[in-house]
Amino acid sequence: xxxxxxxxxxxxxxxxxxxxxxxxxxLQDENTPYVDEELHVSPDAVVRKLNMAVTHFxxxxxxxxxxxxIRGADxxxxxxxxxxxxxxxxxELLIITDALKRASVGRVTAVxxxxxxxxxxxxxxxxxxxxxxxxxxxxxxxxxDRVLACDLHAAQIQGFFDIPLDHIQGLYFHVDYxxxxxxxxxxxxxxxNIAIVSPDLGGAERAGRAARMIQNAVxxxxxxDIVLIHKxxxxxxxARVLFTIxxxxxKDRLCIIIDDIVDTGGSLVNAAGQLRNNGAKDVICCITHxxxxxxxxxxxxxxxxxxRLVITDTIRRELPPLSEGERDNITxxxxxxxxxxxxxxxxxxxSLGDVFRCEAGYMKRV
Numbered sequence: 145x146x147x148x149x150x151x152x153x154x155x156x157x158x159x160x161x162x163x164x165x166x167x168x169x170x171l172q173d174e175n176t177p178y179v180d181e182e183l184h185v186s187p188d189a190v191v192r193k194l195n196m197a198v199t200h201f202x203x204x205x206x207x208x209x210x211x212x213x214i215r216g217a218d219x220x221x222x223x224x225x226x227x228x229x230x231x232x233x234x235x236e237l238l239i240i241t242d243a244l245k246r247a248s249v250g251r252v253t254a255v256x257x258x259x260x261x262x263x264x265x266x267x268x269x270x271x272x273x274x275x276x277x278x279x280x281x282x283x284x285x286x287x288x289d290r291v292l293a294c295d296l297h298a299a300q301i302q303g304f305f306d307i308p309l310d311h312i313q314g315l316y317f318h319v320d321y322x323x324x325x326x327x328x329x330x331x332x333x334x335x336x337n338i339a340i341v342s343p344d345l346g347g348a349e350r351a352g353r354a355a356r357m358i359q360n361a362v363x364x365x366x367x368x369d370i371v372l373i374h375k376x377x378x379x380x381x382x383a384r385v386l387f388t389i390x391x392x393x394x395k396d397r398l399c400i401i402i403d404d405i406v407d408t409g410g411s412l413v414n415a416a417g418q419l420r421n422n423g424a425k426d427v428i429c430c431i432t433h434x435x436x437x438x439x440x441x442x443x444x445x446x447x448x449x450x451x452r453l454v455i456t457d458t459i460r461r462e463l464p465p466l467s468e469g470e471r472d473n474i475t476x477x478x479x480x481x482x483x484x485x486x487x488x489x490x491x492x493x494x495s496l497g498d499v500f501r502c503e504a505g506y507m508k509r510v
Contacts, residue, residue: 154192154223154236157460162224167484177479197279206241215222216250219227226259226459238286245287253290262297280304295432319357331364338368341401343415354402395423406431409440416449445470
């Protein structure tokens, strides 16, 4: 039974929070995917968005005021630590959590669709901070009891927390999209017409998981081939493609690039160009977090190499109108259903493995 549950939202991505509330209340339908027959929600057990105001004082300080009684409640705070105001959104999350704890909330789960500072997860050079760990410390100190994150840039970030952390892999969104759009689906196509591409060597494991997930989803005997692109970063937000491992597997195939973050888009456009040079007939990019800094949108829309870029709504994004010479090749898909099912499982103390069964041998289609 779902009861005394609220979804709270800072200002980082209110549309996603609203969509999650809507999806949570749909879970009363017995035909909703991933919901066990034992877990029906009673008609009067409606999940509500917390009545809360997040404002600023004249000097820029953040003020939070909660109007609802939340004593003993289970509250899920949806707040990506994302552009365009990474630091403000982090502070909002901390201050909202403090307000909830001082109002005698039962439990606070921070739902962090995009974990800012995740790319500073190690000391890449001498005398540099590990900011991803610092952010984890701040979140715990504020009083968060549990974290629900999505496609963390580095797996070790899960170990930065001393509280439970549930991790949604972005691959589920992408495989679901590829299946629904009919881009993959025929078992015989996988080894002959499709290649899964990692745009850097660090993403090889992710590409391998994607290949297995697609194989399981379509019931194929073999996995699609893997292609790895090796690049060099002379400085932040700049990359140069050096060579491609498995370049011969690109010829006359649809190449699907899988990654977690697209920032300035330079690496992605260069990788797509390299694949085309190796004979790829088409390039589709499935990226979870669309940071899209600077002129990334124009760069991608103007690229003749990228047929389609698929990103999710983990970061709030409104695409500008098309300019001359640009193509409508960016698609944003919703993650609300996946977050809602995860929240439902956490609240009812059920296994999230029942929600995300894919590499275990199959993937539920919805």
